[in-house]
Amino acid sequence: xxxxxxxxxxxxxxxxxxxxxxxxxxxxxxxxxxxxxxxxxxxxxxxxxxxxxxxxxxxxxxxxxxxxxxxxxxxxxxxxxxxxxxxxxxxxxxxxxxxxxxxxxxxxxxxxxxxxxxxxxxxxxxxxxxxxxxxxxxxxxxxxxxxxxxxxxxxxxxxxxxxxxxxxxxxxxxxxxxxxxxxxxxxxxxxxxxxxxxxxxxxxxxxxxxxxxxxxxxxxxxxxxxxxxxxxxxxxxxxxxxxxxxxxxxxxxxxxxx
Amino acid sequence: xxxxxxxxxxxxxxxxxxxxxxxxxxxxxxxxxxxxxxxxxxxxxxxxxxxxxxxxxxxxxxxxxxxxxxxxxxxxxxxxxxxxxxxxxxxxxxxxxxxxxxxxxxxxxxxxxxxxxxxxxxxxxxxxxxxxxxxxxxxxxxxxxxxxxxxxxxxxxxxxxxxxxxxxxxxxxxxxxxxxxxxxxxxxxxxxxxxxxxxxxxxxxxxxxxxxxxxxxxxxxxxxxxxxxxxxxxxxxxxxxxxxxxxxxxxxxxxxxxxxxxxxxxxxxxxxxxxxxxxxxxxxxxxxxxxxxxxxxxxxxxxxxxxxxxxxxxxx
Numbered sequence: 001x002x003x004x005x006x007x008x009x010x011x012x013x014x015x016x017x018x019x020x021x022x023x024x025x026x027x028x029x030x031x032x033x034x035x036x037x038x039x040x041x042x043x044x045x046x047x048x049x050x051x052x053x054x055x056x057x058x059x060x061x062x063x064x065x066x067x068x069x070x071x072x073x074x075x076x077x078x079x080x081x082x083x084x085x086x087x088x089x090x091x092x093x094x095x096x097x098x099x100x101x102x103x104x105x106x107x108x109x110x111x112x113x114x115x116x117x118x119x120x121x122x123x124x125x126x127x128x129x130x131x132x133x134x135x136x137x138x139x140x141x142x143x144x145x146x147x148x149x150x151x152x153x154x155x156x157x158x159x160x161x162x163x164x165x166x167x168x169x170x171x172x173x174x175x176x177x178x179x180x181x182x183x184x185x186x187x188x189x190x191x192x193x194x195x196x197x198x199x200x201x202x203x204x205x206x207x208x209x210x211x212x213x214x215x216x217x218x219x220x221x222x223x224x225x226x227x228x229x230x231x232x233x234x235x236x237x238x239x240x241x242x243x244x245x246x247x248x249x250x251x252x253x254x255x256x257x258x
Numbered sequence: 259x260x261x262x263x264x265x266x267x268x269x270x271x272x273x274x275x276x277x278x279x280x281x282x283x284x285x286x287x288x289x290x291x292x293x294x295x296x297x298x299x300x301x302x303x304x305x306x307x308x309x310x311x312x313x314x315x316x317x318x319x320x321x322x323x324x325x326x327x328x329x330x331x332x333x334x335x336x337x338x339x340x341x342x343x344x345x346x347x348x349x350x351x352x353x354x355x356x357x358x359x360x361x362x363x364x365x366x367x368x369x370x371x372x373x374x375x376x377x378x379x380x381x382x383x384x385x386x387x388x389x390x391x392x393x394x395x396x397x398x399x400x401x402x403x404x405x406x407x408x409x410x411x412x413x414x415x416x417x418x419x420x421x422x423x424x425x426x427x428x429x430x431x432x433x434x435x436x437x438x439x440x441x442x443x444x445x446x447x448x449x450x451x452x453x454x455x456x457x458x459x460x461x462x463x464x465x466x467x468x469x470x471x472x473x474x475x476x477x478x479x480x481x482x483x484x485x486x487x488x489x490x491x492x493x494x495x496x497x498x499x500x501x502x503x504x505x506x507x508x509x510x511x512x513x514x515x516x517x518x519x520x521x522x523x524x525x526x527x528x529x530x531x532x533x534x535x536x537x538x539x540x541x542x543x544x545x546x547x548x549x550x551x552x553x554x555x556x557x558x559x560x561x562x563x564x565x566x567x568x569x570x571x572x573x574x
Contacts, residue, residue, distance in 0.1 A: 006357035017345070092341030096400070099305040101331040102358050256309040256323060 007110025078179030143225035150222030153235035160242035189213035286434035288453035334401035486513030
């Protein structure tokens with residue numbers, strides 16, 4: 001536990017000192033801010049014109065922000081995690097750490113939770129959009145909170161998935177690309193399931209792939225205010241699985257072939 | 259205390275360490291060998307970083323494979339390229355390692371370690387601003403931070419200026435009074451000055467081990483011999499050619515170098531007797547290896563030279 005805290009504190013401090021973390025935060029907020037502004041502007045215009053029977057609601061604007069943010073996790077998550085293990089490996093500091101009395105799990109978890117902490121801060125920054133909206137409308141608190149809890153878990157799972165690749169390779173760029181590929185595949189699996197669903201005899205496969213995909217547990221449910229235990233379980237289990245795999249990979253250098 | 263038995267380490271098809279056995283007790287133990295001899299690999303096994311392919315190694319009484327965690331608690335390790343976090347200050351770095359190790363009074367211990375390596379005045383400098391020698395000392399401070407009973411240093415003096423090398427050697431000798439130090443080097447004069455015991459390794463095998471003086475005695479039996487005489491080298495070579503145990507005779511300056519066959523006895527009495535009987539005036543007769551540098555070359559050379567190679571050399 002003490003080793004976990006030591007790694008966690010150091011890595012979290014690293015995030016808040018690193019240029020790339022701020023660059024990611026800047027890029028994300030700029031993009032979401034422009035999107036937000038155009039959504040609100042579009043909504044206002046539509047309402048003024050009177051042609052649209054159902055005006056865009058404040059909820060929809062908030063949700064489109066989170067929808068885009070979670071979609072963008074295929075870029076954000078690998079950028080946040082690529083350095084964590086690959087850099088230690090390349091710089092050789094891993095050799096020092098691996099010869100300290102510390103469990104592999106404490107090391108991996110310390111790194112992971114630092115990344116999740118930074119992501120949590122990023123996510124909390126987007127609350128500014130909700131606050132802005134509440135001055136011109138009344139966002140549904142239940143729906144908003146559900147969407148935020150989901151986005152938080154979604155981020156945690158995608159960070160864990162991309163962290164695997166940082167343990168596999170010592171090249172940060174490679175780790176980032178493989179992480180992005182993994183997350184986007186998990187995302188697009190939802191679309192694949194939809195395509196397969198139209199084919200005869202493949203509905204079982206389609207349902208299976210859909211259940212494994214990310215959108216089935218967030219964009220289709222929590223993002224629109226549906227809070228289900230199975231979706232929370234999905235993200236938690238996915239995170240645990242990915243972290244377990246990462247820990248195995250890090251520890252595998254101590255394995256002995258028999 | 260280090261105990262290594264039949265240790266083998268393979269990387270795929272490549273065998274880096276071929277079944278070596280040795281033990282090291284308190285004091286400074288030199289681990290000598292040319293680059294690629296298997297020094298770093300052996301040290302990585304001893305620190306629990308990588309497991310042995312076969313064989314056993316116990317460090318401070320714990321098996322490196324079965325009780326890796328315990329081994330890591332008792333070992334201090336300085337890897338060859340001295341990996342450090344360049345963004346931290348020396349003190350922050352040590353405090354971080356101390357926290358992972360769960361040491362009490364982290365700050366005091368870290369400062370004490372820096373004091374020990376003579377770097378206390380730079381405790382608050384970022385590691386990236388430190389010179390190579392200072393970084394080496396930060397790495398060493400990290401290795402001795404928890405007062406380990408076994409200290410493993412991989413080429414700690416490499417890349418330092420002569421003054422820094424002297425200081426570091428002094429420190430290693432001091433540390434040898436408290437714990438088992440195993441340090442690798444390919445600089446032999448260094449090993450001769452610093453080590454209580456030497457283990458010489460080449461191509462994954464132990465060539466020889468003992469105290470520096472033992473090694474010198476050992477070599478005076480089997481090493482090359484320089485013979486100088488007032489007679490011409492040709493005459494000298496002709497006279498010595500059929501002395502029993504001679505593998506090769508090469509002209510050298512105003513004398514010859516006699517290479518004994520592997521496992522031949524000391525040839526010097528036989529050579530002296532032959533020269534006397536041939537009435538050649540002898541000027542000098544001595545082992546070619548006079549310091550450890552030469553002993554090392556001799557040991558590595560005799561190990562690599564097979565009888566067929568000697569024959570080829572003779573015919574050439």
